Amino acid sequence: MSMPFYVSxxxxxxxxxxxxxxxxxxxxxxxxxxxxxxxLFVAENPSTSLHKISEIYDRIAFAxxxxxxxxxxxxxxxxxxxDLRGYSYDRRDVTGRGLANAYAQTLGTIxxxxxxxxxxxxxxxxxxxxxxxxQVFRLxxxxxxxxxxxxxxxxxxxxxxxxxxxxxxxxxxxxAEALTLAVDGLSRDGGSGESRTLGSDxxxxxxxxxxxxxxxxxxxxxxxxxxxxxxGA
Amino acid sequence: xxxxxxxxxxxxxxxxxxxxxxxxxxxxxxxxxxxxxIEASAATTAAAPHGTTIxxxxxxxxxxxxxxxxATVGNIIAQRDIQKVFPADEHTCVGIAGSAGIATxxxxxxxxxxxxxxxxxxxxxxxxxxxxxxxTMIRANLPMAFQGLAAIPLFAGYDxxxxxxxIFSYDVTGGRYEEHDHYSVGSGSLFARGSLKxxxxxxxxxxxxxxxxxxALWDAADDDSAxxxxxxxxxxxxxxxxxxxxxxxxxxxxxxxxxxxxxxxxRQHRPDGPAAGVAAADx
Numbered sequence: 001m002s003m004p005f006y007v008s009x010x011x012x013x014x015x016x017x018x019x020x021x022x023x024x025x026x027x028x029x030x031x032x033x034x035x036x037x038x039x040l041f042v043a044e045n046p047s048t049s050l051h052k053i054s055e056i057y058d059r060i061a062f063a064x065x066x067x068x069x070x071x072x073x074x075x076x077x078x079x080x081x082x083d084l085r086g087y088s089y090d091r092r093d094v095t096g097r098g099l100a101n102a103y104a105q106t107l108g109t110i111x112x113x114x115x116x117x118x119x120x121x122x123x124x125x126x127x128x129x130x131x132x133x134x135q136v137f138r139l140x141x142x143x144x145x146x147x148x149x150x151x152x153x154x155x156x157x158x159x160x161x162x163x164x165x166x167x168x169x170x171x172x173x174x175x176a177e178a179l180t181l182a183v184d185g186l187s188r189d190g191g192s193g194e195s196r197t198l199g200s201d202x203x204x205x206x207x208x209x210x211x212x213x214x215x216x217x218x219x220x221x222x223x224x225x226x227x228x229x230x231x232g233a
Numbered sequence: 234x235x236x237x238x239x240x241x242x243x244x245x246x247x248x249x250x251x252x253x254x255x256x257x258x259x260x261x262x263x264x265x266x267x268x269x270x271i272e273a274s275a276a277t278t279a280a281a282p283h284g285t286t287i288x289x290x291x292x293x294x295x296x297x298x299x300x301x302x303x304a305t306v307g308n309i310i311a312q313r314d315i316q317k318v319f320p321a322d323e324h325t326c327v328g329i330a331g332s333a334g335i336a337t338x339x340x341x342x343x344x345x346x347x348x349x350x351x352x353x354x355x356x357x358x359x360x361x362x363x364x365x366x367x368x369t370m371i372r373a374n375l376p377m378a379f380q381g382l383a384a385i386p387l388f389a390g391y392d393x394x395x396x397x398x399x400i401f402s403y404d405v406t407g408g409r410y411e412e413h414d415h416y417s418v419g420s421g422s423l424f425a426r427g428s429l430k431x432x433x434x435x436x437x438x439x440x441x442x443x444x445x446x447x448x449a450l451w452d453a454a455d456d457d458s459a460x461x462x463x464x465x466x467x468x469x470x471x472x473x474x475x476x477x478x479x480x481x482x483x484x485x486x487x488x489x490x491x492x493x494x495x496x497x498x499x500r501q502h503r504p505d506g507p508a509a510g511v512a513a514a515d516x
Contacts, residue, residue: 055352077244079352080259083252087345088263102240109239215348 013142016117020141023119024066029155031165031185032063032123032148034134035178038210039125042182045204053206055217057082057094059127061208065155066120066141074103074122091214096126100137100145108143117141121154127208127216131171157189164188176228179205179220183229200225252349253342253370282311284336286421286453286460287318287328289389289400290433291414292442295477296389296398299446300328301421301454302469303461313464318472320481322347325363325390326474330419335384343367360392364401364409372407387418391476398476415445421453421460428452431509439475443484447471447492448506463493 028044030052041063043052052071053063056078064071078099085094103124111117118141126135136148151169153162165185173181183203187195200222208216220228243259257264282304289298300317303310311333318328319340327343329336346366351357358366367388388401400412415433417425428449437445447463450471454462463470470493473484500506 049355051355054355073245073247076247076353077240079349080244080252080255081240083345083349083352084256084260084263087252087256087341088260106240 016111017142020111020117020119024121024141024154025156027065027155029153029157029161029186029189030063030065030123031161031182032125032136032138032152032154033165033169033173033178033182034131034136034150034171035173035175036131037175037207038127038216039134039136039208040175040178040182041123041125041204041206042179042186043204044186044198044202046202048204051204053204053219055206055215056099056124057086058091058215059208060094060096060099061125061206061217062122063125063154064120064122067118070118071120071122074106074118074120077106078103078124096124096135096137100124100139103139104143104145106143107139107141111142123148123152123154125208127210129210153185161185161189175207176230179225179228180230200229200231250350250353251366252346253373255349282306282315282333283459284315284317284330284333284419286417286419286425286450286457287330287387288417288422288425288429288446288449288453289328289387289412289415290429290437290442290445290449291389291398291400292437292439294397295391295439295475296326296400297439297442297446297473297475298326298328298387298389299443299450299471299473300330301450301461301471302464303459304333305459308458310461313461313467314469316472318474318483319344320474320483321363321388321390322351322357323480324357324393324476325360325388326476326481327367327386327388328418329384329386330422331384336386339370339384339386342370346370357393359394360390360399363390364388364411367401368403368407368409371403371405385418387416389476391478391480393478396478417449417453419453419460421450421457424456425449425453428506432507439477443473443475443489443492444496446473447489447496451496451500452506463497465493465497 030043033040041053045052050068054075056062062075062078081102082094107118120141122139124137128134136152138146138148138152151165168181183198187198203225205220205225207218209218249255284304285301287300289296298318302314304312304315318326321327321343327340347363386403392399400416402410402412402416415429417429432445432448451462454460470486470489473489475482
């Protein structure tokens with residue numbers, strides 16, 4: 001009878017984390033940015049039907065990078081949880097924090113107990129009555145949660161893009177300014193300063209609009225993206 | 234309901250788009266609570282508040298639905314300003330006559346059901362799909378219907394595929410019937426339907442349709458004691474909803490109030506309402 005090799009817990013966790021990080025690094029990035037009128041989500045995504053950005057509830061949206069089937073699973077579970085909460089109690093009782101907690105527990109359990117961790121990184125964002133009460137939670141493959149302010153970037157080149165955007169981001173940008181900045185950041189994922197050109201057909205854009213009653217999530221389609229970016233005309 | 238350590242299996246079931254099916258599996262207590270409300274109000278049906286008359290009229294490019302504001306318990310007026318017409322989603326509305334507790338629960342479940350599908354699938358159900366879904370939900374309450382429950386919805390919406398307003402009525406067994414041009418449900422519906430028949434004309438615009446609805450509700454209130462007329466003293470007017478390509482819109486009190494006052498003024502001169510011309514055109 002052969003004895004299995006001993007693997008230390010440190011090594012086991014490190015291997016799993018490396019595995020998940022590699023999977024995530026293969027995908028294009030997603031930028032989540034607060035601005036004067038709400039929260040903006042921009043993803044590089046040539047598909048118009050396989051979304052990386054989605055509505056969860058009245059004031060809450062979801063953005064993800066990584067393996068599609070895995071984050072799609074999480075998204076659907078989030079919609080179910082939110083709708084169940086809202087139906088059991090009241091629509092106001094569905095919060096981004098509650099959802100982020102449920103995701104964190106789920107991702108954490110999967111990371112330690114399943115044969116393979118989820119290769120995903122997600123953002124749960126809730127738009128508030130004013131910019132101070134906006135909440136942006138970023139969750140990683142192992143269930144850790146970070147409370148983000150201003151800009152959050154996920155995906156392969158998140159360091160490069162995040163660094164670029166952090167230098168240029170300011171509070172109170174208009175939607176057009178925020179979108180221009182986010183697209184500018186996404187186009188610099190090659191590192192070393194050079195940038196690509198990203199057209200509206202390669203972008204998936206959505207907003208949580210602060211002053212929209214009830215369901216505040218709205219997708220911004222190609223034509224409006226061009227208008228906001230000031231191209232074509 | 235507590236926060237689970239990990240979201241359990243049913244949350245990850247692929248391909249399920251129905252919220253009520255999900256509810257029955259994950260939170261049978263919540264589903265049962267809704268059912269208990271329905272059973273309780275069915276058992277004490279005489280003591281539970283009842284809503285009364287709903288009317289709907291199609292016009293070119295949409296549909297108008299309106300409901301009076303009265304809820305009754307026996308001969309007592311239980312509430313003067315109850316709302317019986319609700320948005321179901323962006324392009325549909327639902328009005329319910331009958332036991333008020335069941336009606337509001339059914340509406341709430343329908344609203345979540347439609348939104349749930351839209352979010353999970355990333356697309357809206359067709360208008361027929363929504364109407365069928367409501368039929369299934371009514372059928373699920375069939376046992377209660379035999380215990381004396383009566384909550385009959387009227388469903389209407391703008392069909393984005395066919396670019397027109399459509400109206401659906403139901404019976405307690407979940408039977409679904411498409412109605413043409415206009416329809417009414419509730420205790421005053423016999424009188425309202427008579428009125429709608431005479432006042433409706435093909436090719437009306439939204440304003441005409443609103444006026445016809447308010448006239449029909451007046452005629453219902455005129456002859457049915459359970460249907461409330463507009464309460465000018467308190468400023469309580471019928472709930473009037475217009476659904477067209479732009480979506481659901483409930484008329485603000487200023488708009489519905491103006492129509493109500495016009496109807497009341499006209500009735501001062503002719504209490505039975507506009508006369509239907511036997512020979513030719515209306516009015």
